[in-house]
Amino acid sequence: MQRFWPRYYEKFVCTADQCPRTCCQEWKIPVDEATEERWRKLAPPQAVKPQRKALSAYIIEKEETRVIGLKKDHRCPFLTEKKLCALVSAYGDEVLSETCTDFPREVHVFSDHEEETLMPCCPAVIDIWKKEEPGFPNIPGEEENLLFLLRKEILDLLAEEKISPEEALLAAFYILLDLKGRKKPIPADVSDCFSEKTKKELLKAIRKVSLPTEDTALECNEILQDLAVNYQNEGLYGDFLDSVLELSAAISDGEWDEVLEEKWNVFLQEWKKWDGLIRKFLMNEIFSDLVAADSDLESLILRMEWIALEYAGIRQSAFLNWSLKGEGTLAYETLRDAIVVLTRMTGYEEEDIREYLENSFECPLWEWGYFALVLSRGAE
Structure with a gap:
């Protein structure tokens, strides 16, 4: 199966202890079954307090998901005062759960391809965008698929610097509602809605709207x-x-x-x-x-x-x-x-x-x- 990702994807590097808002605090950190099984056989590093018999003892169930139980200050128990992971220091990256290993990467699986991106809830990702253009890939066959063609056209609209980001979203939402009102819209309808003539008329109308x-x-x-x-x-x-x-x-x-x-x-x-x-x-x-x-x-x-x-x-x-x-x-x-x-x-x-x-x-x-x-x- 083919895999696609934006150009900026491979530039990501975790900033670890230099991160201004660590991902090891204030949200759920799921633990997959394979990781939990490994943790049953491993003792916690000495830096982890309070000390328990095995790493698996730090796992709890929350909202029907197995997660790392955070401390009272909502920090991961494996996060040291120096903002480093005690598990990685003791056992290497291989000890981490899938969530910790993958973040902020995410994978979306479709019938004929996979797409990989980075999530903006990591400061290092925003830092990349400050310096780099994302470079989103073209997906083969997207022009024949209504939904993927819509996504492509909206991305192209957002990329136009003469149009503000808000105007681009307003135009895109108007077009989505228009297509929803049709019986069976086809890719040709999408292309027509995003034609230069139609966009020009739509943006002209949008710019006349005045809201308090x-x-x-x-x-x-x-x-x-x-x-x-x-x-x-x-x-x-x-x-x-x-x-x-x-x-x-x-x-x-x-x-x-x-x-x-x-x-x-x-x-x-x-x-x-x-x-x-x-x-x-x-x-x-x-x-x-x-x-x-x-x-x-x-x-x-x-x-x-x-x-x-x-x-x-x-x-x-x-x-x-x-x-x-x-x-x-x-x-x-x-x-x-x-x-x-x-x-x-x-x-x-x-x-x-x-x-x-x-x-x-x-x-x-x-x-x-x-x-x-x-x-x-x-x-x-």
Whole structure:
């Protein structure tokens, strides 16, 4: 079976103790059966506290999954004070579970090929995008497959620098809804929808849409709070979330005024300076997550909505962090941390995404107007 990956894929190197937000803290670390069996025969390194008889004694069951039981501070028990893995130091990389070995790599298996990508919930991946172009591969036969052709056209649209990342997503979502309304869309319909003439007319109409800045800012505020509530209740990502959500709640409880309006508009100009990085992030999400082995057109629409929610949470948390720090400019580190934390918080499976959208919205399939409200930048 053929395997494909973006050009940047092979440039990844774990930064280990230099990582600004380790993957060995504040989320589930699954342990596969083969690893658990090996761990039954291995004693924990002396650096691991509290000491138990075997490595397997550190495994617990959580939400029907066998995972490493984290310490009270939500750190992996094998993570040393120097932010290194005690298991690797003692036994080498071979002792790690599949999850620890593979992260942040992920593999998507289709009927005739496999695709490998890197997840943006690792800071080192964002660092690569800051310097490198992703270089997404062309998949043989994608122009004859409706869903893969849609993905290709959306990637091409996002790559156009004269179109803002938000405009590209707005146009793509409009086209997806249009195709969903047809009886049996075929690849030729996709090509027609993404023709230069159609795109020009669509983008012209999109740029005429004017939405109140206050409505977008407050809606994104609510989205962030909703995405973060469970993590805050569990005491996760407190260094990132606590002050951000406190300011978010204050904005939600108060009235939007001219000071906030001005601050939001200044932030959006700072945000715009990072269009290149945001564009790469969104393209990676489209390539990695838009199409799955069992996808249909409706699942693509739901995935686009999830990417919009993810984007809204990232932008809103970056705005709040930027406000708290009193930064004149939006620092790269502030943006990177927002991407890493929010993508860790939104790394849901397909079934969970559908359930979330069904529970959170009157209809899981949004109207285009709401999608536009979430993504709006306000007046350019």
